[in-house]
Amino acid sequence: MRIVVTGGSGDLGGRVVRQISARGHEAVAASRRTGVNLATGDGLDCVLEGVDAVIHSASSQTKPQSVDVAGARRICEALRRIGSPAHVVSISIVGSDLIPYAYYRAKVDSERVLEEADVPATVLRATQFHSLAAFFGTAGRVGPLTFSIGNMRIQPVDIDWVAQRLTDHATGPAPSGYRRATDIAGPTAYSADQMAEILATHDGRKPPRVVRVPALLPVMRGFAKGGILPGPGAEIGGQSFEDWLRGQPTPMPRRFHSPT
Ligand SMILES: NC(=O)c1ccc[n+]([C@@H]2O[C@H](COP(=O)([O-])OP(=O)(O)OC[C@H]3O[C@@H](n4cnc5c(N)ncnc54)[C@H](OP(=O)(O)O)[C@@H]3O)[C@@H](O)[C@H]2O)c1
Structure with missing residues (x-):
């Protein structure tokens, strides 16, 4: 199969490209650095010629309406224009419909674009990647304290x-x-105290004291009420957070993405 991966140079997309190749298929990474801009549509028709499936993993934290949402729309329009029946598979986030956060709203909007487009489409929602959980746990630490909503x-x-x-x-x-x-999630849910303890043990330091910030704003209430946790029907799997952390540097750097 020929599979185009939007955001194929990104953290998730790069791994998808390697997965596809390891299974003997042709993976084509599509992002600005390969001449495909989802915010304008430049390069799309050309890269989608002869494609069997598209995995839409491109994303912008700052312009999600242009890349995640309009990008999904442009992919569907381009497939129709070139008469391709290709399957579009898109990544979204567990609980994005429950938390009124602009980036999450864009993920729901991009799901809706695919729902309303006349193309075969699959949306897979996942919880936060281990690297993002570690980033929350490390970036939220101030001296001997860390914060939890x-x-x-x-x-x-x-x-x-x-x-x-x-x-x-x-x-x-x-x-x-x-x-x-079916939504997917890792094996364990962690409180801020558990996360602080695990990260401190990894770094070989004393765990910070967790200060609970009241959930005053709707976005905070969404997080505090468990909006990002998987529902009972979710598929659970993959490496645990602790196993993943064992492969990371000590002390754990404050970075958003995993090293590839
Ligand atoms: N991080 C998490 O915890 C998490 C959890 C669940 C779901 N997700 C979803 O997983 C997906 C991938 O996340 P990630 O963290 O792997 O993202 P990432 O590393 O930030 O990668 C983003 C990709 O998008 C591409 N891109 C950005 N603007 C573009 C544009 N205008 N046109 C074409 N490509 C563009 C970038 O490449 P260029 O710079 O070359 O354009 C890059 O390859 C996102 O949809 C995210 O919502 C993430």
């Missing part, structure tokens, strides 16, 4: 497993229309 918990997931599941969907049978795949 109420009793918020997080159930992070192994990014390599997310890449595998996206590849499974893209290489498996395509639906006739729109499909929401």
Whole structure:
């Protein structure tokens, strides 16, 4: 199969590209650095010629309406224009419909674009990647303190497993229309205290004291009420956070993405 991966140079997309190649398919990374701009549509028609599936993993934290949402729309329009029946598989976030945060709203908008487009499409929602959970845990630390929104918990997931599941969907049978795949999450939900303890043990230092900030704003209430936790029907799998952390440098750097 020929599979185009938008955001194929990114943290998740790069892993998806490697997964596809390891399974003997042709992976084509599409992002600005390969001449494809989803915010303008430049380069799209050309890269989508002869494609069997598209994995939409490109994203912008600052311009999600242009890249995640309009990008999904442009992919569908381009496929229609070139008469391609290709399956579009897109990554979204567990609980994005429950938390009124602009980036999460864009993820829901991009799901809706695919639901309303006349193309075979699968949306897979995943929880936060381990690297993001570690970033929250390290970036929120100030001296001997760390902060938590109420009793918020997080159930992070192994990014390599997310890449595998996206590849499974893209290489498996395509639906006739729109499909929401079963949400995926890692094996354990952690409170801020547990996360602080695990990260401190990894770094070989004393855990910080967790200060609970009241969930005053709607976004904070969404997090505090467990909006980002998977529901009972979610598929659980991948490496645990602790196992992933064992492979990371000591002390854990404050970085958003995993090293590839
Ligand atoms: N991080 C998490 O915890 C998490 C959890 C669940 C789901 N997700 C989802 O996973 C996806 C990937 O996240 P990530 O952290 O891997 O992202 P990332 O590393 O920031 O990568 C973003 C990718 O998007 C591309 N891109 C940005 N603007 C573009 C544009 N205008 N046109 C074309 N490509 C563009 C970038 O490449 P260029 O710079 O070359 O354009 C890059 O390859 C996102 O949809 C995110 O919502 C993330």
